[in-house]
């Protein structure tokens with residue numbers, strides 16, 4: 458049995474490290490990008506097309522955004538532009554930041570409001586203030602740095618980005634097909650989310666949030682409490698011994714393996730968006746990981762059932778176990794709040810929790826019924842010995858010796 462456990466544990470750790478490495482590799486280009494002068498931004502999102510990335514820090518107190526827009530895969534005889542469209546979407550109305558190599562051979566950045574499809578991106582004031590704009594070009598990539606004073610009262614906007622050729626002094630029209638016609642969407646500077654403007658495709662961050670939510674809600678939020686129900690209520694049936702123990706272990710170790718994967722996705726989400734803090738959710742998550750890990754190791758270190766320390770081990774195991782379950786459920790709800798707007802998920806989860814709770818209440822009543830009945834018949838059989846082994850749970854623990 459111990460060998461089986463160790464194998465289970467070991468394979469879950471293997472899976473986890475694989476998972477961590479691959480998720481790191483995937484997002485490496487965005488959040489680990491090192492700007493010159495060690496500039497740091499709280500949030501980074503790859504834009505869906507045209508090798509572009511948007512990095513930014515949002516300051517709620519003065520409603521400004523410091524951003525860096527990177528556009529790769531171009532040469533220095535190209536222009537690049539990124540803009541917010543305050544009242545409309547896509548190109549017309551976009552308040553753009555533009556970068557190119559100008560006629561004196563220097564990388565030049567300026568602002569340009571787009572008023573119609575015939576624009577040549579002439580320099581002009583935007584509808585909001587841009588106190589700072591600069592650009593650089595390295596490794597076939599333009600980077601525009603700017604500070605925007607956002608229009609008041611909102612943080613979510615339509616955005617568009619683009620590139621095209623420069624011939625002589627003139628900016629040429631961008632390509633009229635492929636990705637150049639798909640380079641628009643939405644950005645929310647406060648919560649860090651990008652979206653497509655029809656809302657039809659889900660961005661990678663949203664997808665990762667959903668994966669994180671499902672992994673954790675299923676593992677910590679459903680499997681863990683179910684495993685506890687197995688342990689507590691199957692024990693009472695003599696026929697379910699030692700099956701309950703294997704069920705409990707299988708349930709908790711798989712919950713732990715999936716849960717740690719989910720926990721990893723959470724850490725990744727958190728580190729990719731340091732400007733957006735769900736501190737309670739994060740702290741409970743870290744606490745859960747520690748307590749969960751402790752539980753798994755406690756399993757390997759448990760004393761034999763008749764060992765004099767077994768009682769203390771039991772108390773400890775139950776205390777941590779129930780704490781984990783309560784914190785897990787709280788944190789799943791914290792997670793729903795962080796996702797905000799996932800009402801159906803929340804309802805579904807509430808349904809599942811109520812079902813598990815109801816089953817537990819029924820089984821609890823049934824267990825007491827059995828225990829009392831058993832006690833009665835025991836004391837009838839051995840009147841002088843009535844208090845011995847009176848509790849179904851400690852009976853179960855003793856019988857688990859063979860496991």
Ligand SMILES: *[C@@H]1O[C@H](CO)[C@@H](O)[C@H](O)[C@H]1NC(C)=O
Pocket residue numbers: 482483484486
């Ligand atoms: C990351 O960047 C490297 C080189 O800049 C490129 O080869 C690789 O495809 C990029 N990976 C992703 C996931 O964008």
Ligand SMILES: *[C@@H]1O[C@H](CO)[C@@H](O)[C@H](O)[C@H]1NC(C)=O
Pocket residue numbers: 516518519521588604
């Ligand atoms: C806005 O506030 C942040 C700190 O909260 C500060 O670093 C930044 O310089 C301010 N920006 C402007 C344009 O005042």
Ligand SMILES: *[C@@H]1O[C@H](CO)[C@@H](O)[C@H](O)[C@H]1NC(C)=O
Pocket residue numbers: 559560561562563564565566
């Ligand atoms: C080229 O760009 C640099 C840097 O922004 C600027 O100082 C210079 O005036 C520009 N030259 C012309 C001809 O626009």
